[in-house]
Amino acid sequence: MAADMRLPTIQKPVSLTFSAFDRKDLVVPGDVITSDTGFMRGHGTYVDEEKLTASVAGEVQRVDKLICVKPLKTRFNGEVGDVVVGRITEVQQKRWKVETNSRLDSVLLLSSVNLPGGELRRRSAEDELTMREYLQEGDLISAEVQSVFSDGALSLHTRSLKYGKLGQGVLVQLSPSLIKRQKTHFHNLPCGASMILGNNGFVWLYPTPEQLEEEAGGFYTSLEPVSVSDREVISRLRNCLLALAAHKVLLFDTSVLYCYESSVHHQVKDILKPEVMEEIVMLTQQKLLDQEG
Amino acid sequence: MGNVVQRQTRGALRFQLFRKMAGLELLSDQGYRLDGRKATELRKFQARMGVFAQADGSAYLEQGNTKALAVVYGPHEVRGARSRIRHDRAVINCQYSMATFSTAERKRRPHGDRKSTEMSLHLKQTFEAAVMTQLYPRSQIDIYVKILQSDGGNYSVCVNAATLAVIDAGIPMRDYVCACTVGFVDETPLADLCYAEEGGGVSSLALALLPRGGQIALLQMDARLHQDHLEALIEAAMTACKGVSKVLDQVVRQHLQEASVPSAE
Amino acid sequence: MATVQVSEAEKVYILHGIRDDLRVDGRGCEDYRHMEIETDVVSNTDGSAKVTLGDTAVLVGVKADIGKPRPMVPNEGYVEFFVDCSANATPEFEGRGGEELGTELSNTLYKVFNNKHSVDLKSLCISAGEHCWVLYVDVLLLQCDGNLYDAISVAIKAALFNTKIPRVHISADEEGGKEIELSDDPYDCVRLNVKNVPCIVTLCKVGHRHVVDATLQEKACSVASLIISVTRKGTITCTRKVGGGSLDPESIFEMTEAGKRVGKALHAPLMKLLQQEESLGKARQKVGFLG
Numbered sequence: 094m095a096a097d098m099r100l101p102t103i104q105k106p107v108s109l110t111f112s113a114f115d116r117k118d119l120v121v122p123g124d125v126i127t128s129d130t131g132f133m134r135g136h137g138t139y140v141d142e143e144k145l146t147a148s149v150a151g152e153v154q155r156v157d158k159l160i161c162v163k164p165l166k167t168r169f170n171g172e173v174g175d176v177v178v179g180r181i182t183e184v185q186q187k188r189w190k191v192e193t194n195s196r197l198d199s200v201l202l203l204s205s206v207n208l209p210g211g212e213l214r215r216r217s218a219e220d221e222l223t224m225r226e227y228l229q230e231g232d233l234i235s236a237e238v239q240s241v242f243s244d245g246a247l248s249l250h251t252r253s254l255k256y257g258k259l260g261q262g263v264l265v266q267l268s269p270s271l272i273k274r275q276k277t278h279f280h281n282l283p284c285g286a287s288m289i290l291g292n293n294g295f296v297w298l299y300p301t302p303e304q305l306e307e308e309a310g311g312f313y314t315s316l317e318p319v320s321v322s323d324r325e326v327i328s329r330l331r332n333c334l335l336a337l338a339a340h341k342v343l344l345f346d347t348s349v350l351y352c353y354e355s356s357v358h359h360q361v362k363d364i365l366k367p368e369v370m371e372e373i374v375m376l377t378q379q380k381l382l383d384q385e386g
Numbered sequence: 387m388g389n390v391v392q393r394q395t396r397g398a399l400r401f402q403l404f405r406k407m408a409g410l411e412l413l414s415d416q417g418y419r420l421d422g423r424k425a426t427e428l429r430k431f432q433a434r435m436g437v438f439a440q441a442d443g444s445a446y447l448e449q450g451n452t453k454a455l456a457v458v459y460g461p462h463e464v465r466g467a468r469s470r471i472r473h474d475r476a477v478i479n480c481q482y483s484m485a486t487f488s489t490a491e492r493k494r495r496p497h498g499d500r501k502s503t504e505m506s507l508h509l510k511q512t513f514e515a516a517v518m519t520q521l522y523p524r525s526q527i528d529i530y531v532k533i534l535q536s537d538g539g540n541y542s543v544c545v546n547a548a549t550l551a552v553i554d555a556g557i558p559m560r561d562y563v564c565a566c567t568v569g570f571v572d573e574t575p576l577a578d579l580c581y582a583e584e585g586g587g588v589s590s591l592a593l594a595l596l597p598r599g600g601q602i603a604l605l606q607m608d609a610r611l612h613q614d615h616l617e618a619l620i621e622a623a624m625t626a627c628k629g630v631s632k633v634l635d636q637v638v639r640q641h642l643q644e645a646s647v648p649s650a651e
Numbered sequence: 652m653a654t655v656q657v658s659e660a661e662k663v664y665i666l667h668g669i670r671d672d673l674r675v676d677g678r679g680c681e682d683y684r685h686m687e688i689e690t691d692v693v694s695n696t697d698g699s700a701k702v703t704l705g706d707t708a709v710l711v712g713v714k715a716d717i718g719k720p721r722p723m724v725p726n727e728g729y730v731e732f733f734v735d736c737s738a739n740a741t742p743e744f745e746g747r748g749g750e751e752l753g754t755e756l757s758n759t760l761y762k763v764f765n766n767k768h769s770v771d772l773k774s775l776c777i778s779a780g781e782h783c784w785v786l787y788v789d790v791l792l793l794q795c796d797g798n799l800y801d802a803i804s805v806a807i808k809a810a811l812f813n814t815k816i817p818r819v820h821i822s823a824d825e826e827g828g829k830e831i832e833l834s835d836d837p838y839d840c841v842r843l844n845v846k847n848v849p850c851i852v853t854l855c856k857v858g859h860r861h862v863v864d865a866t867l868q869e870k871a872c873s874v875a876s877l878i879i880s881v882t883r884k885g886t887i888t889c890t891r892k893v894g895g896g897s898l899d900p901e902s903i904f905e906m907t908e909a910g911k912r913v914g915k916a917l918h919a920p921l922m923k924l925l926q927q928e929e930s931l932g933k934a935r936q937k938v939g940f941l942g
Binding site: 100259 | 673675677917
């Protein structure tokens, strides 16, 4: 039995990069970004009296002639090719509705999943009736954004062996803006667990599979108990992710791993105490800076 | 009175105290108000964005002794009746409520009474004017505000807190929405009324402004006022709102500096 | 978020973890999450406290008002409870959505706190049969992340500790009537004795074991829970089974024992913290929601 009670303190974010100087690329709603008409307006901006104006608070990003403002925190704005982790909320005719932290529920069409029995298999009427056997309400999946509908809803697909239904593990829900875009979002971490960093801010931690499972179409999940050592690694990673997120550190395999290494002196359950969080995040940032050189 | 035992709730006693104070001059000859402010001076602001982890956006605002919490959920799938779905824009849904312990006299219900329903509607209209709802068809944005401690200008404080929460949620707005309650005493407009002034028989006016364009999103006045004074009062309210917008601007910029994710490069 | 969805595989993972005494966040079965407590956060009240437990956040305000004692107990005051499940916590609570949970919570609070063994109700009496103090304890739920009962009970205890009731002077006027006068001096006040105020421990039965301070995910895996209110001395003042499932008598005995142990251990750090906060006096940096 342990109860850790204390008075609250005012938390200041720890940062080794100098937040003291004013960053010029930060704007608030109503700020005029440019009155030059040669630019195109992107997300987070609007044109008011021929001036390009910010509509959200965040940092300005420029790609050629396109100007966007990326808010600090927002719902997931999916793009084609993004890796997402989501939860099935509804089984409908020929499709599943998936909660992906977007502003509208995403859609997974029956025709966008690999059904058991191989690639070239026709979807029959029976398949429609047995959809719930593959994926039911509450199930977690990993998937890729296939297309974006005109109203902004995402259409997903799981037509690769790496996607599909998720088995035992832990889901951590964070802000999508904390996830760094990388070549791969699937990581087998050397500390002994695997991680899917969904672009939508949902992170899935799971025990590293022994060998690639035989082709079951990704609908089979093992319910064998996970060993205690694996659990400890997963729990530690979970708390590290939350600590990094609390201090707004960008998440990718290296930052998570560094944080994991910095935390090993502490018990898993102590990581979420404010002073421990501060300490290990500080160490992580130090390591990241060292690595950059 | 005779033998009647005098029994009064403490709230009523406190209210009497305010009445006595109201008997005092709301504006002294030297130009000071009950709490020592000048006529155009705003109360002290203290704010924080991102108070809660579970909501999409949240903010806490203290304006003098009035304290409000605002949270924003969304944009998300429309809940309840599908008939509420708008195919060209997002629906804004607001609820204004007051903590039962927020007022001097304990409130029996936090929301659902006539006044809070009216406030909810006003909030909705105010934010429909400012949020770029057309970007989010078929979805819904929830804005919930709660007064934790009430000391005048409740509506205005809620609007200001909600503005911060909407910005925290990363929802696009044309501009800040700033609100302020002003009153008219001895031919002088008073900015940002506190409870003692509101209760002291001042004709008060609540105004919500989009300061950059000078657009008025809400104008409400329930008291009597000579028409000749109206323009001056609105003018004063707009000046006060611009003052509020400066303070909110500082809060947001400070938050941005502190909470921005260091860019990848 | 009042309820969450959990997939079958996640359930299995959580269940096995609890069996091995290693929960998803690294805690053992009888560990609490990090808890932060602050009193005197809203000034329109006579006492208030804010408690956060994980992501659960509650704010409790206590208002003292003069009322008439209940006819059955003319020499005691009484306590009223109200729980406001506000829409701030989750959109599900909008409108009347939070009423059901609010009523359930406040009914339990009546059972736990509104008796002379928990709160010294006699000290609330002003003049027997005529006037007494009524304490309105209003709970405001700001964020739900599981284990509401425990967080609320700690907040209530802290708020009652913080409550300052103005001293009352009763004077007889010329015609024999009584006049009640409240002291205007904010320092001339009476404090409540919170020595015997219990804390609630919720034990969630998950699989074959039980856990304290369950998160929403763990609660989703549990069949039923037992709430136990325990005083500083380890006396159980109230137990109640909540949730849809059923429990067998053995596990209830086991859970009661565990609850007693855990509950007893909650009081010492809580009182120490409250006294520490009090001793800081004006030097204390008020955090409130600005932290």
